[in-house]
Amino acid sequence: MSEGSKRPTHRIYIARSYEKDGVEKTHWTEIGAAFPNRQGGFNIQLTATPIDGRCVALPADAPASDQPQKP
Secondary structure, three states, rough: OOOOOOOOOEEEEEEEEEEEEEEEEEEEEEEEEEEEEEOOEEEEOOOOOOOOOOOEEOOOOOOOHHOOOOO
């Protein structure tokens, strides 16, 4: 990346909701990272393209307990 930060400030996840044993749950898959750019926005780098679910950006430096749990 030639513009902005070389370290991502956010991790990008896809969050897909499902039901198991009558309880609503969410499956999280990390699909990329966000890097701040000079214009005040973000450059998004994805390693996968989601076809459903929702994309969620969370701070990359958040404590592990605040990050989505893998099933």
